[in-house]
Amino acid sequence: MDYSFIDHQVIARLGAIPIEARQPMLGNASGRHRSPLRGSSVEFAEYRKYVQGDDTRRLDWKAYARSDRYYIKEFEADTNLRAYMMLDTSGSMEFSFESEPKIEFARKLASTIAYLTVDQGDAAGLSLVNEKTHLEMPPRRKASHLQNMFKNLNEVQPKGETGLVQGMHDIAEKIGSRAMIVVISDFFCDLEELKEALQHLHHKKHDVTLFHLMDPQEIDFEFQRPHRFVDMEDNTSVVAEPSLIADDYREAVTQFLSDIKSTAFDSAAAYRLIKTDENYEDVLSEFLLDRLPKGGKQ
Amino acid sequence: MSFLNQSILWALFAAAIPIIVHLLNRRRHRTVKWAAMSFLLKATRESRGKKKLKHILILAARTLAIATLIFAVAQPLIGGLLGWGGTKLDTVVLVLDRSLSMEMETGTEGLSKRAQAIKQVQQTLNEMGNPNLILVDSATGSVSEVNPVSLLSQISITAATDTRSNIPNLIDKAASYIQSSSTSGQTEIWVASDLQASDWQANSSRWETIRTRLDNLTLRPKLRILALTESQSDNTSISIKDIKRRDNLVILDFEITRTDDSTESLINVSFNLNGKNTLNKEYTVSGQSIILQEAITLPQDIINGHGYLTLSPDGNNRDNTAFFAYGEATPAHAIIVSDNSVDTAYLKKAAALPGFKHQSAEVIQPHQITNSLLTKASLLVWQAPIPDETKSEIITNFIEQGGSAVFYPSQTDSANQLLGVNWGEIQEAPSGQYFIISDWNLNDGPQRNYSNGESVPMDSLRTIKRRAIRGDITPLADWDDSSTMLGRIIHGKGSAIFLGTLPDLRWSDLEIGTISVPITQNLLNTGNKRFGSAFFLETGRHTSIADKEADIEVVSDNSSVNAKFDNSSSKSSPLYLAGVKRINERVIATNRPQQEDNWGKLDKPELDSILAGTNYQLFENAGDDESSITQQIWQIFLIATLVFLIIEAILCLNKKSTRAKKRDLAAETASASAF
Numbered sequence: 001m002d003y004s005f006i007d008h009q010v011i012a013r014l015g016a017i018p019i020e021a022r023q024p025m026l027g028n029a030s031g032r033h034r035s036p037l038r039g040s041s042v043e044f045a046e047y048r049k050y051v052q053g054d055d056t057r058r059l060d061w062k063a064y065a066r067s068d069r070y071y072i073k074e075f076e077a078d079t080n081l082r083a084y085m086m087l088d089t090s091g092s093m094e095f096s097f098e099s100e101p102k103i104e105f106a107r108k109l110a111s112t113i114a115y116l117t118v119d120q121g122d123a124a125g126l127s128l129v130n131e132k133t134h135l136e137m138p139p140r141r142k143a144s145h146l147q148n149m150f151k152n153l154n155e156v157q158p159k160g161e162t163g164l165v166q167g168m169h170d171i172a173e174k175i176g177s178r179a180m181i182v183v184i185s186d187f188f189c190d191l192e193e194l195k196e197a198l199q200h201l202h203h204k205k206h207d208v209t210l211f212h213l214m215d216p217q218e219i220d221f222e223f224q225r226p227h228r229f230v231d232m233e234d235n236t237s238v239v240a241e242p243s244l245i246a247d248d249y250r251e252a253v254t255q256f257l258s259d260i261k262s263t264a265f266d267s268a269a270a271y272r273l274i275k276t277d278e279n280y281e282d283v284l285s286e287f288l289l290d291r292l293p294k295g296g297k298q
Numbered sequence: 299m300s301f302l303n304q305s306i307l308w309a310l311f312a313a314a315i316p317i318i319v320h321l322l323n324r325r326r327h328r329t330v331k332w333a334a335m336s337f338l339l340k341a342t343r344e345s346r347g348k349k350k351l352k353h354i355l356i357l358a359a360r361t362l363a364i365a366t367l368i369f370a371v372a373q374p375l376i377g378g379l380l381g382w383g384g385t386k387l388d389t390v391v392l393v394l395d396r397s398l399s400m401e402m403e404t405g406t407e408g409l410s411k412r413a414q415a416i417k418q419v420q421q422t423l424n425e426m427g428n429p430n431l432i433l434v435d436s437a438t439g440s441v442s443e444v445n446p447v448s449l450l451s452q453i454s455i456t457a458a459t460d461t462r463s464n465i466p467n468l469i470d471k472a473a474s475y476i477q478s479s480s481t482s483g484q485t486e487i488w489v490a491s492d493l494q495a496s497d498w499q500a501n502s503s504r505w506e507t508i509r510t511r512l513d514n515l516t517l518r519p520k521l522r523i524l525a526l527t528e529s530q531s532d533n534t535s536i537s538i539k540d541i542k543r544r545d546n547l548v549i550l551d552f553e554i555t556r557t558d559d560s561t562e563s564l565i566n567v568s569f570n571l572n573g574k575n576t577l578n579k580e581y582t583v584s585g586q587s588i589i590l591q592e593a594i595t596l597p598q599d600i601i602n603g604h605g606y607l608t609l610s611p612d613g614n615n616r617d618n619t620a621f622f623a624y625g626e627a628t629p630a631h632a633i634i635v636s637d638n639s640v641d642t643a644y645l646k647k648a649a650a651l652p653g654f655k656h657q658s659a660e661v662i663q664p665h666q667i668t669n670s671l672l673t674k675a676s677l678l679v680w681q682a683p684i685p686d687e688t689k690s691e692i693i694t695n696f697i698e699q700g701g702s703a704v705f706y707p708s709q710t711d712s713a714n715q716l717l718g719v720n721w722g723e724i725q726e727a728p729s730g731q732y733f734i735i736s737d738w739n740l741n742d743g744p745q746r747n748y749s750n751g752e753s754v755p756m757d758s759l760r761t762i763k764r765r766a767i768r769g770d771i772t773p774l775a776d777w778d779d780s781s782t783m784l785g786r787i788i789h790g791k792g793s794a795i796f797l798g799t800l801p802d803l804r805w806s807d808l809e810i811g812t813i814s815v816p817i818t819q820n821l822l823n824t825g826n827k828r829f830g831s832a833f834f835l836e837t838g839r840h841t842s843i844a845d846k847e848a849d850i851e852v853v854s855d856n857s858s859v860n861a862k863f864d865n866s867s868s869k870s871s872p873l874y875l876a877g878v879k880r881i882n883e884r885v886i887a888t889n890r891p892q893q894e895d896n897w898g899k900l901d902k903p904e905l906d907s908i909l910a911g912t913n914y915q916l917f918e919n920a921g922d923d924e925s926s927i928t929q930q931i932w933q934i935f936l937i938a939t940l941v942f943l944i945i946e947a948i949l950c951l952n953k954k955s956t957r958a959k960k961r962d963l964a965a966e967t968a969s970a971s972a973f
Contacts, residue, residue: 092333102333186333212970218334219967226324229332236335239327240342244349248341250959256337257966273970290973 003150005107010281011115017288019116022207022270025081025178047071081122081180082139085110086171087153088185089130090162091232095186097217099277103158105213106184108280111153113182116288118146125175126152129167131160136171139179161233162189168197177204184211186218188233191259198267208269209287212260216275221249301372309368316360356949363942370935388483389430391472391519392419394456395491396437396874397463398894402492402529402614410614411526412458415490416451418524423447434472436463436497437874439839441475452868459874460616460856461838462891463497465489466504466908469521473511476519485517490524493900496893498908500900505908512912521914527899532558534565535617535895536609539589539749540823541834543627548594551749552607552620555587555895569594570859571605589749601626604878604885606859617894619856621878623887628829630822632659633675635667637682639709640802644809645679648801648818657822664689672696676825677818678703681800683712683721690716698790700828702821704744705796707765707805715769717787717794722766733761733799733806735783738775743786744795744820745775745813754816761806764799771796784817791828795821836891837876843888846881847871853878853885 050059050070060073087093087110093103114124123139126149135156137149164185171181181201187194187210201208217223223242230237257273264271270290274283301307332338400412409417423431424447431444437459444450472487491497512518533556540551554565562584569577571594581590596603604623612618632649636642642661650659662671664682669692672678678696680703685693694717697703707721714720727733735756740747747753756775764777771785774795783798797817801809808814827834835841843850852858855877857869872879876889905916 095331095333188333188336215333219963223330226327228327228329229335229338230329231335232331232333233335237329238335238338238342239324240338241324241353244353245338245341245344247956247959248344249337250963252337252340253334254959254963254966257963257970261966261970270973271970272973273967275967275971278971286973 003107003111003154005104005111005153006115006150007108007112007281010284011112011119014112014116014281014284014288015119017285017292018120019081019083019113019122019180019288020291020293021081021180022291023178023205025079025180025207046074048074080141081117082125082175083113083117083122083180083182084125084127084139084171084175085114085149086127086129086164086167086181086183086185087156088162088164088183088187089128089133089156089158090164090188091130091159092162092186092188093213094158095215095218095232096276097215099215099275102186102213102215102276103156105274105276105280106211107153109184109211109274109284110182111150112280112284113287114146114149118143124149127167127171128152128156129163130158131163134163134167134170136174138175164189165193165197168194169200172197172200172204172206175206178206180207180209182209182211184213186213187260191256191263194260195263195267198263198269202267202269208267210260210264210269210271211283212271212273214273214275216277219250219253219275221246221253301369301374303372306368306372309371310365312368313361313365315364316357320357352949356946359942359946359949363939363946366935366938366942370932370939374931374935387426387429387486389432389476389479389485390419390423391432391434391475391485391487393465393468393472393487393489393491394433394435395463395465395468395489395494395497396435396456396459396461396870397492397494397497398460398616398890399492399494399497399614399897400526401458401616402533403531404526404529410458411492411529412456412490413451415524415526416456419488419490420447420450432472432475434468434475436465436468437461437838437870439464439468439471441471454868454870457868457870458616459837459870460876460888460890460894461874462836462893463491463494465491465498466502466508470504470508470511473508473515473519476515477511486520486522488522488524490526492526493523493905494894494896495898495900495904496896498900498904500904500908509909509911518913521909521912523905523914523916525916525918527918529557529613531613532556533613533617533897534609535614536567536607536620537617537889537892537895538607538620538622538834541622541624543624544593545627546596546598546600548596548603548605548622548624550592550594550607550622551589552592553587553589553895554581554583554609555897556583557613557897559584559586566610568608569605570608571596572600572603573854576605589751591749602885604853604887606854606878608859616856616876617890619859619876621854621876621887621889622834623878623885625885627656628826629656629658630676630826631674632657632677632679632818632822633667633671634659634661634679635664635682636661637664637708637710640681640706640800640805642681644801644811644814645681645706645818648811648815649677649679649822651815651819667692669695672701675701676829677701677822679706679818680704681706681708683708683710684714684716685712686714690714693794694789697792697794700791700825702792702825703794704818704821705794706800707798717769717789719767719769719771719785719787719794719796722768724763724765727762727764733764733783734778735759735775736778736780738784743774743784744817744824745784746820748816755812759799759806759808759813761799761808763805767796767798792825835886835888837874837888838891839873841873841888843879843881843886844873847873849881851880853880 050072054072058072060071063071087106093106094101117124118141121141123141125139126137128135135152198208226239226241228237228239261271396412401410404411405414423429428447431447432441433444434441435455438455442455450456469489476485535555536552538550538552542549562582564580565583566578566580568575576594602625606619606621609618634642634645634649646659646661650657664685667689678693678701693703738745738756740753745754745756767782767785771782771787773782773785775784777783785796787794799806799808801814835843850872852872855875879886879888
């Protein structure tokens with residue numbers, strides 16, 4: 001089944017760039033990503049002194065013969081990547097002014113990353129959160145799983161207030177540690193609470209990336225005449241004269257963007273502000289390239 | 299303020315457009331579903347107050363800009379006779395003060411106040427589309443229509459005069475005209491005057507009549523006072539106070555008055571006698587005014603003649619000349635009528651001073667009084683009971699023709715009255731006490747001050763007996779209990795004086811002479827003025843020559859003695875001009891009324907008081923150039939429009955903070971749009 005948010009040409013172009021983890025991952029299968037565990041792969045890691053309890057099969061007898069000391073020879077362990085797409089599906093994500101809705105942009109980002117992840121043999125999972133519902137699909141490597149993800153992405157309708165912070169805490173607890181978590185949201189939530197959730201994920205050693213979706217009009221606020229603004233999450237409304245409040249609005253947005261960027265930095269999360277009039281392929285390309293090891297390892 | 303293009307004022311509704319647009323915009327707001335509500339609410343909270351005020355100021359600036367632009371296009375006229383709320387007029391009744399004081403120079407063009415007022419009225423009426431103009435001028439007192447308005451400056455009834463004005467009388471005439479005329483529509487009374495207090499007569503009872511009359515008019519007319527109070531330069535005037543003939547001398551008492559009394563100055567006076575300059579003399583003047591005396595020796599065999607005194611040109615040239623005429627010296631004869639109850643020697647001595655050859659007096663009994671006896675008398679001294687009707691008629695005829703009469707109390711009673719006055723009861727002062735004179739008129743009456751300013755010592759009189767004066771009489775001196783000691787009744791050209799005590803030591807020490815002599819001599823001189831061939835008269839229609847206007851031949855006047863004078867095309871009747879005139883072989887010198895030398899102005903509170911309740915408006919210092927004011931007002935409105943537009947632009951643009959905030963936002967957005 002074809003979905004509007006899946007563009008195979010974009011996937012084909014982006015497929016040339018592997019999705020790399022920025023830190024060792026803990027997977028459930030062998031893969032191309034480094035693991036924090038030392039294993040029995042072919043790539044030598046280091047020597048260390050034997051301590052009681054070590055597996056004697058991993059003793060390096062040649063080193064013992066040379067130095068008359070017991071050394072354990074360690075090798076890098078490779079594992080697979082578990083990428084977790086976390087979408088905010090609160091009412092505000094449906095906002096669009098003259099560009100496409102934020103939820104549509106989020107679908108494209110999540111589905112493409114999931115596709116590329118599974119395509120390179122890693123596992124992709126999905127979490128859709130709002131105030132009341134929390135749909136969760138654990139990471140799987142199967143193509144059929146990918147289809148289910150797309151189906152859920154296609155069917156989800158943004159509504160209600162955000163449940164992003166609680167969703168992040170839940171994920172942090174459920175999926176163990178060392179997974180790649182991509183959060184796609186407009187982050188219209190309490191920044192202190194968001195900070196705590198990010199710290200929670202960081203504590204679990206997850207590789208977190210925040211995609212911050214904003215409509216250009218939400219940033220620039222270029223209205224000319226009085227408008228009645230209706231909250232998309234709780235339907236409260238306010239009538240305002242844009243010419244009177246534009247400056248203060250922009251100042252508040254500037255402060256918000258600055259604060260959320262600082263919050264991400266403090267929690268070692270990657271952060272990217274995305275205006276919904278941008279090309280999502282460029283955003284993803286930038287995302288993938290940024291994750292490549294700086295030493296040039298493929 | 300009024301407008302040349304009044305119809306354009308309808309466009310003032312356009313001033314409401316910014317407000318209407320604002321209100322419509324508020325009502326026609328679009329509904330938008332919005333996600334970033336927290337920022338919106340925060341911005342809305344912070345934008346209250348200062349921003350709202352700014353928005354109101356912007357709206358106000360836009361509204362005012364449109365309003366002032368429309369006012370400018372409507373060409374407002376202000377500073378003249380028109381004011382705020384000026385509407386189209388059908389008739390203007392112009393009361394024009396043509397008194398001498400209106401000839402003071404004013405404004406930058408050196409015009410007289412009268413000429414400036416006429417020019418201003420003409421200009422204003424032209425701008426108003428030439429409504430009907432009815433002129434009430436102060437000199438003739440007539441009501442006449444002026445059509446077209448351009449004639450106003452050319453007709454003789456607006457020309458300069460040397461007269462005084464009776465402003466309440468003129469306004470009353472204007473109100474009467476409106477009351478009696480069949481004119482419909484908006485009518486206004488405009489009064490062009492310098493607000494000279496003596497002309498406005500704030501104490502006149504006529505103001506009450508005027509207020510009532512104006513109040514009773516169906517359409518209450520607006521009263522606009524065009525006050526030309528400011529003068530361009532200082533003024534000095536000269537006037538003759540008295541002239542006496544002594545053999546071959548003419549003795550002139552003259553007064554010099556000036557507006558600038560701050561410094562001492564030398565005033566040059568030229569004396570002209572029978573057309574020849576006989577004397578030029580400088581006098582030092584230190585105060586505001588000074589009374590001087592000069593005796594001019596007449597050539598041999600000159601019996602009658604005339605002349606004038608002139609000053610150098612100044613702010614008002616019309617009061618720089620004082621004319622006089624003289625004739626043969628006339629003996630002053632007094633008739634003393636006594637019932638022999640007191641010694642008449644003192645009365646006789648006071649009326650015919652020893653050494654004064656031209657003065658004589660005779661004493662007669664009351665029954666001897668006849669018309670023929672009084673024909674050549676200047677003064678009648680009556681110390682007897684009030685006579686019967688026949689004798690009273692002889693006395694009143696004498697007074698009517700200009701004679702002076704003084705009545706002393708009689709010891710006996712009489713029920714008769716003379717001119718409505720008779721004697722009351724005789725009163726004696728308590729033992730050891732006197733009746734004292736506490737208050738007397740220093741400027742008017744026979745007890746007035748001497749010409750050198752010294753006063754008659756009325757308060758030195760010690761009286762032990764007095765007689766009350768009964769009847770309607772003008773008091774000139776009062777006892778300390780406020781009853782009348784000396785009163786006067788003016789009848790015809792002369793006057794009757796009633797004096798409440800006798801020059802008898804049983805009554806008072808009046809016989810000492812310090813009081814009775816000046817009083818008697820003043821009355822004698824006044825009565826003597828009715829004789830002779832030379833006269834002094836005031837200019838104006840109230841004088842005795844008013845009915846002989848056609849017979850007046852001008853011997854000399856201001857225009858003939860002063861080359862700088864009277865260049866206007868029109869000229870007033872000789873009746874209203876100072877000069878020397880010949881009427882049926884009589885030579886008369888006419889001069890401006892004395893009131894015109896009182897330069898005091900009516901102030902605003904006084905004007906408010908006399909015009910209380912009327913719909914009046916005062917335009918002070920209206921002598922300025924009206925046309926230039928109109929121009930400036932038009933420009934001011936245009937400038938105001940520009941100012942309001944600039945204010946609106948500054949408030950609207952105010953880009954500095956907006957740009958800074960956008961710049962901050964762009965920088966923040968850019969830095970957040972990369973990993």
